[in-house]
Every structure is written in C-alpha cells, then in structure tokens.
Amino acid sequence: MQTNKAAKTYSAINFSDKFGLFSEQWLPKVVAELNDYQFKIARLEGDFIWHDHPDTDEAFIVIDGELRIDFRDGFVRLKAGEMFVVPKGVEHKPSAEREVKLMLIEPRGVLNTGREGGERTAQNDVWI
C-alpha cells in the first residue's frame, strides 16, 4: 500500500470563471449535475416568452444583477444573493432591464421554453 501518495486537489466550480467563458444571452450552460438534476448558468437581458414547465419546479438563483419574473397574477424581483422557485405548471416570463447572471436548477432534459417551444428554445444540455 502506498502511504505517501500525494493528496489529489479537486477543483471547485467557480461561477465567475464560468461566466468568463461565454457572452451570449438566453443560452443556459450546464456547470454541474446532482443525481438527475442540472445546475445551469445563463446571461439574460430583455424579455423572455411566457411559458411553463408542466412536470417540474424550476429554481432561479441570481448571481449578479437583477431578474424580474412575471406571473399571471403578479411578479417577483430577484437581486444577487436571492432565489425563487417557480412551481411546476405556473406560467412565468423572466425579464431583465440590464444583463443579469443567474443559475437555474432543474431536472436534466428541461427546455428553457418549457412546453411552449418556438424560436427562443435553446439547445439543451450544453456544458461549459
């Protein structure tokens, strides 16, 4: 048995470093997986479309900037260091006046446009 083997240094996932690797908006990138869930980061600016996810809740954590999420009966504003979980089946429309950097947590395979589809649908499962 090798008792003096050097300890491996594992690398953390650094959000700032990951955001430095891309500039495009509305295209979530996977940075980690937890069982069958994915952590995705994205840059958003302007208005997204109304959509819902019929089979899953969706968590938003803002890392930098401010996000607004409209619902049919109201809205929530999220700043850096804040999160919100949109319940499954609830229609929502994310928007940001200026670019916001955020993290999404949801099951693998969930599309950004939910069951709405259309031209704003981003390629899924893109890692960075």
Added chain:
Amino acid sequence: MQTNKAAKTYSAINFSDKFGLFSEQWLPKVVAELNDYQFKIARLEGDFIWHDHPDTDEAFIVIDGELRIDFRDGFVRLKAGEMFVVPKGVEHKPSAEREVKLMLIEPRGVLNTGREGGERTAQNDVWI
C-alpha cells in the same frame, strides 16, 4: 373578470436575511424546495465527521467564507461563489478554519451525517 386587480408582489428568498435569523453552527435550515429536493443553508466552523450519503449526490455552494472538503484521496477548497458536488457514496469530511456560510442542495430526508449517524446528526427538515 376583474381587470384592475393589483398584481401580487412575491418575495424572493434572500440568503443574507435568512442567515440573520440564526447563529448556530452545523444545523442546516431549509429555505426552499424544488420538487423533492431541498435548499438548506448552514453555518459551519471546525471539523465535521467523515460520512457518506449512499443514495445521493450532495451539492455545496459557498456563500461567504471558505470551506474545505476532505476525501480519502484528496480535498477541495471552496470560496464564496464556488460549488462542488460530492458524488453519492463518496466519504467526505467538511471543515472550515473560520465560520463559513453555505448552501446544500440534496433530496428531502437526507441527514447531515449520512449513514454514519451519531451525536453530530442534526434535526432534519427544519425550515427558516
């Protein structure tokens, strides 16, 4: 149909506000749920025990301070704005030289000491 009904303002979950509500260490508090997963915040300082979670991965996101997680073959250091996912079944020992504030994401029902148990086991499913 009531067309002039005021829009509801939903509240974001603010991590700093939530940490202001407790000071005890090593006792994770649930702040949100996503399907059958929970987001828990905790203050850690000093050494925890070696343990593993045989049925699930476990995500750590550091919010303030620095966390070290030792594995049997190495370690990782996490600062604010960094995350790491410990794979299921992998023995690990979290520690922090000074108090670290972090978030854990894992399925509802997971105990902090995994299958190790013992006196460091915190009450589960405590919301704040």
